[in-house]
Amino acid sequence: MRPLEEQLYPSTPGKFKDKTYYSVNRQFHRCFASTSTMFLWALFLIALTASYLSFQSFMDSGTRYLSSTWGSLHWEKQVRDSAQIHRVNGMSVLVTGAAGFVGTHVSLALKKRGDGVVGLDNFNNYYDPSLKKARKNLLNSQNIFIVEGDINDARMLAKLFDIVAFTHVMHLAAQAGVRYAMENPQSYVHSNIAGLVTLLEACKNANPQPAIVWASSSSVYGLNEKVPFSESDRTDQPASLYAATKKAGEEITHTYNHIYGLSITGLRFFTVYGPWGRPDMAYFSFTRNILQGKPITIYRGKNRVDLARDFTYIDDIVKGCVGSLDTAGKSTGSGGKKRGPATYRIFNLGNTSPVTVPMMVGMLEKHLKVKAKKHTVDMLGNGDVPFTHANISSARKELGYKPTTDLQTGLRKFVRWYLSYYGYSQEKSVK
């Protein structure tokens, strides 16, 4: 095989070269040849790096496609299909927190009557993610697609509004739980404040702008002592960071209504319970402990007064949510500019008949046919309020809201679901 310099610089036949010339020329050739070698190596390394990077991006898009996180064509099709409206004058609704307790029930109700529904959920591990996955499977079985993503992801939200002209957003994604706010305060700021603002920005920029219905909380009444709680009562004395972030949400949504013409309906939910509920809530964790023969801790208020809640059954809450969507006025803005005044509403969604926590435990004991091992302690200043009681006359008038399930009946339905979901028989303990 010819040396490299010969291949690059073939000798010209018939041309005389003296020795000096030859030696200088040879050194020059050698030097040039080693530069060429380096050049070739550099080319080789660049090619190697380029192919590595394109392989990485291929793997990336492959994973994205397979796991159905946002961005692929397949994902876009699933979103579009799920948003399809199947009734006259129907709506297409983006439901945030769709794999949550209330989100699941509202999504099912909307889909059932022919509305388009696209769910969004980040599947965080605040409580057992397998329950959220089970709810997701239930929604998928009804052709509701759930986007796995966070409301803090502005690009993903923009993409969703790009693909679908949502008429409504049912915003239920939030960090819930009153007492957990002392353990993980930042998670409340992340979801209930930052996430809310990111979502509102996306809604404001969308064309057309959707109308927004979102979950506030009875906890905004805080230390208010006037009973029952009316929407016009003071809400400036929150007892927990959770309550403070929900109150902040009411103010934040007001500014978006005022500046950008977004139609806003805030719903103050009162201790919602029922099948597919949240395992962190008292009625749910009490059920688990009672069945496992473990003690339950019952908090008691000042002067040994029992705590009471206006427990509200999920089906009633769903009716309130759907009624709010149906009566929500249109947003008036476009291209981020307000074109006229838009609706701003706040409603209590409660049951109007508070029940004490020990009475609620008594009902569970009856349905479970097991006695609870009760351990009563004085309330620890943990963010709890002594009682809640909703005045629902506004919701009744404006939304046709009329709760029909009392706590006894609702807990019976919950217990039936619980036993069947966990495949529980009285001998077997529930994981």
Ligand SMILES: O=C(O)[C@H]1O[C@H](OP(=O)(O)OP(=O)(O)OC[C@H]2O[C@@H](n3ccc(=O)[nH]c3=O)[C@H](O)[C@@H]2O)[C@H](O)[C@@H](O)[C@H]1O
């Ligand atoms: O209406 C709301 O806006 C909120 O409702 C719910 O909060 P709460 O009303 O506090 O419900 P929940 O935790 O079930 O405690 C119920 C009762 O049991 C007492 N309780 C609780 C736990 C325990 O171990 N012992 C106990 O006595 C406790 O002291 C209380 O008196 C939602 O979780 C919240 O996300 C929000 O939506």
